[in-house]
Amino acid sequence: MKPRIKICMGSSCFRRGNRKNLEFIESYLEEHGFVAEVELVGSRCEEQCRKGPNLEINGQMYHEVSQEILAGLLEQVVGRCSGE
Numbered sequence: 283m284k285p286r287i288k289i290c291m292g293s294s295c296f297r298r299g300n301r302k303n304l305e306f307i308e309s310y311l312e313e314h315g316f317v318a319e320v321e322l323v324g325s326r327c328e329e330q331c332r333k334g335p336n337l338e339i340n341g342q343m344y345h346e347v348s349q350e351i352l353a354g355l356l357e358q359v360v361g362r363c364s365g366e
C-alpha cells in the first residue's frame with residue numbers, strides 16, 4: 283500500500299505553514315522521483331487548528347509541522363518506499 287500524506291488545507295493550517303509545506307512536499311517527491319509512489323491528499327480543517335499546521339502520514343497526525351520536521355518525515359516516507 284502506498285504511503286499516504288494528508289495535509290490540512292483549512293485556512294488556519296494553510297496560513298500557518300501548510301501552503302509552503304505543500305510546495306515543499308511536492309518538490310521533494312518530484313526531486314526524489316516518488317510522485318507516483320506516495321498518495322498526497324488535502325483535507326479540510328481537522329478541528330485542531332491551534333496545534334497547526336497539521337498533517338497526517340499513514341493515519342498518524344503530526345502537529346506544528348515546520349519544514350525541518352517535514353524534511354525528516356519525508357525522509358522516512360521515501361525510505362519506506364525504496365525499502366531502506
Ligand code: FES
Pocket residue numbers: 290291292293294295296326327328329330331332334336
Ligand atoms: S485548519 Fe487545520 S486543523 Fe483547522
